[in-house]
Structure formats: structure tokens, C-alpha cells
């Protein structure tokens with residue numbers, strides 16, 4: 490059923506009654522949870538992916554995203570119930586669907602320069618199956634203005650914008666919490682090409698999101714919401730890092746000061762640490778920087794610089810720790826705990842561990858690595874040797890906040906290591922306990938514990 494012209498309540502009813510077909514392009518960490526949730530609320534969902542294996546698994550009722558709790562059950566239930574199927578044929582899917590959602594990767598280099606090929610490729614496919622009254626929604630995070638730049642491609646269908654609707658509804662979640670977030674952790678932000686499309690899109694997301702929908706006045710504003718959320722995080726992490734470095738200089742415990750300062754409701758100092766990785770936070774600031782023509786986003790650029798310098802600071806702390814036990818990096822055995830950019834998720838994009846390992850090696854250290862989500866091939870890929878014990882280690886650097894690292898047995902570690910030095914890049918260890926066990930403990934903003 491075409492949705493343009495219906496009220497939000499009529500849209501909700503139509504979805505629940507199984508009268509709406511939605512094609513979701515991109516069945517990855519974000520797209521598959523969305524497809525499964527939409528199907529679970531009654532929509533007929535066709536998932537589209539270029540990866541044949543992914544399509545095959547989904548059609549067998551199997552989930553390929555291991556990190557997402559509850560997704561396996563949701564995929565199985567909705568495939569068996571006939572509400573969810575997958576295909577590699579994006580044109581066929583567009584012909585069947587009333588709504589097409591684009592949630593494919595938006596790839597960038599480290600300066601945020603976009604490689605939007607997957608998005609354009611999907612838009613081409615959709616244009617070959619587009620019908621009057623269809624709605625195309627982008628969910629992938631993109632620089633403000635990108636969704637509207639798809640219009641000429643979509644108009645190759647022979648239809649004009651207005652005969653079909655266009656909208657942006659940014660994915661405000663992350664790997665591992667997608668189902669929770671899209672069904673009710675945060676409201677959905679939507680911006681659309683016209684009022685009728687906006688009303689219909691409010692109905693679509695209002696069906697699945699208990700926190701409701703916040704409409705904004707344009708597609709570009711909706712794109713900016715998501716990008717600004719990332720910029721806010723980056724700048725505030727940089728502020729925390731800068732203040733933490735100042736605390737080191739002045740012999741203060743940054744965490745103690747931040748915790749006390751944050752009891753005032755206008756203060757939200759973030760956690761300092763080993764650096765910012767991933768596909769999102771280090772990238773979105775570049776969308777703003779690269780699109781600025783008259784403005785000069787100095788603060789945002791400086792924040793990027795500060796956060797990018799933190800892995801180097803971790804190496805400096807390691808040198809400091811080793812000096813305290815009479816060693817230098819050259820010839821020392823250093824164990825890096827954590828290769829992924831964030832705890833609990835097997836993603837390596839711009840992981841601080843990568844630059845830390847590289848620099849440690851440049852200084853002549855022998856570098857070992859362990860990560861509960863990795864194996865020896867991953868360690869090798871990033872230039873370290875895999876290690877599952879602490880034997881003869883001179884310094885341990887915790888780079889990722891994996892749950893497993895919070896429960897490290899310091900007594901056992903103390904027995905195995907050659908020197909007791911811990912650099913805690915994620916504040917996962919209690920410095921008092923580390924000290925009691927005879928460790929030199931250094932963390933960002935905490936060098937005088």
C-alpha cells in the first residue's frame with residue numbers, strides 16, 4: 490500500500506495489518522536489526538544485500554550479526570512467519586516495495602572524504618523499480634545535503650520528486666544495542682521532502698519506536714542532527730583529554746576532579762582515554778569541516794587533533810612507566826590488551842591500538858597483543874604477536890574497555906610478569922588495588938596515583 494497521503498495512524502494500522510512492503514537495502518549491523526524489527530511489527534520486509542551468503546543465511550532464518558542480542562530469535566521468527574525475506578536483486582525489491590530504506594555503508598578516508606558508491610548504487614537500483622507514491626528513506630549517516638543529491642538519480646525513473654517522497658531518518662544507535670535503541674531508547678529524528686511524506690514517515694517509525702518521532706523541518710536538518718551528535722562526542726572527549734593532560738602536569742587525579750565537577754548539572758565532563766576510533770565519531774567532524782566554506786570550524790579541527798594524539802600519549806606513559814622500573818621501550822616486552830576500537834565489538838576501524846602498536850615497535854619494543862574477540866591472525870595483521878599469558882612482560886597497556894579486562898587477576902599477573910607496570914588507557918583498573926599489588930599504575934590524567 491502506498492503511504493503518501495495517509496495519516497500517521499493510518500500508516501501504523503496498514504503496517505500492523507501487513508499491507509505495507511518495505512525494502513531495506515544493506516543487511517549489516519544496522520540494516521538487519523531494522524529489517525527484523527519492522528517485520529516483527531507486521532511489515533512485509535524484503536532485505537537487499539550484495540553479499541549472497543548474507544542473503545542465503547537470512548532466507549534460512551539465520552542471523553550473521555553475532556554482536557546483536559535478540560537478533561537471531563527475531564530473524565528466525567519473522568522469516569518463518571513469512572514477513573522477512575532477502576534478495577540480491579535490488580530492482581525486483583524496489584518494484585515490490587512501497588518504502589525503500591537505504592542503510593548501506595558510507596565509506597570515508599580518515600579525513601571524512603566520502604566514497605558514496607554503495608548509496609548511489611542502491612539509488613540507481615531503486616530508480617529502476619520506483620513507482621508513484623513510493624517513499625525512499627536514507628538511514629545511513631551522511632554529510633548534510635547528501636540525501637537530496639540522490640534526487641537526479643531517482644528521477645531517472647521518469648517520476649519527479651513530489652510524485653515519490655524522499656526522507657532522512659538517521660540511525661541513532663551502535664553495534665550491539667541496535668534493537669534496543671531503534672525500538673525505544675531514543676526518539677527517531679525524521680526530515681522529509683514534503684508534508685505528506687513526513688506524515689507517512691512519522692507513521693512508519695512511530696510503529697516501531699516507543700520513544701516516538703521528532704520531525705525536523707528538512708532532510709538536511711535531519712542529516713545534521715546525527716552528524717552533530719558525533720561532533721559533540723568528539724569535541725567533549727577532546728576536552729576531557731585536554732583537561733586530563735593538564736591534571737597530569739599538576740599532579741591531580743582527573744577522574745576525581747571530573748566526578749566532583751559533574752555533580753553540577755551543567756557540567757558533563759567525559760572520560761579521557763587512549764583515543765577515539767570507529768566509523769563514526771572520528772569521521773563525522775570531517776563532514777562539518779569539509780563542508781564549511783565561510784565558517785572555520787577551529788574547535789572541531791582542534792578536537793580531532795587532540796583525540797588523534799592520544800595513542801602517542803599512551804606510548805609516552807608507557808615510556809614513563811618503564812623508566813620507573815629502570816627500563817626503556819627498546820628491548821622491553823609490552824602487552825597490548827585490546828585491538829578493537831571499543832569494548833564488546835569486533836571492529837577495528839581507526840582503533841587506537843593500531844597506532845600504539847606501530848609506535849611501540851618504532852621505539853624498539855617487542856609488542857604482544859590479546860583481545861577476547863580476536864585471534865593470532867588479527868594480532869599479526871596489526872604487527873603484534875598473539876599472547877594469552879603475561880610471562881616476562883614489562884608493561885601492560887589496556888587499550889579497549891572489554892568487560893573481561895575489568896576482572897583482571899592482578900595477583901596472577903604479578904606472578905607472571907617481569908616488571909609490574911600497567912598503563913590503563915580506559916580506566917578499567919582500580920589504581921589503589923594495582924598499587925597494593927606493587928604495580929606502577931599510569932592512566933590518562935592519573936599519573937600521580
Ligand SMILES: NC(=O)c1ccc[n+]([C@@H]2O[C@H](COP(=O)([O-])OP(=O)(O)OC[C@H]3O[C@@H](n4cnc5c(N)ncnc54)[C@H](O)[C@@H]3O)[C@@H](O)[C@H]2O)c1
Pocket residue numbers: 514515516517518519520537538539540543592593594595606607608610611628629630660661662663664768769
Ligand atoms: N555500525 C554502527 O554502529 C552504526 C551506527 C550508526 C549509523 N551507522 C551507519 O549505518 C550504515 C550502515 O552501517 P553498518 O554498520 O550496518 O554497516 P555493515 O558494514 O555492518 O553492513 C552493510 C551491509 O550493506 C551491504 N551492502 C554494501 N553495498 C551494498 C549495496 N550496494 N546494496 C546492498 N547492500 C549493500 C553489505 O554487504 C553489508 O551487509 C552506515 O552508513 C553507518 O554510517 C552505523
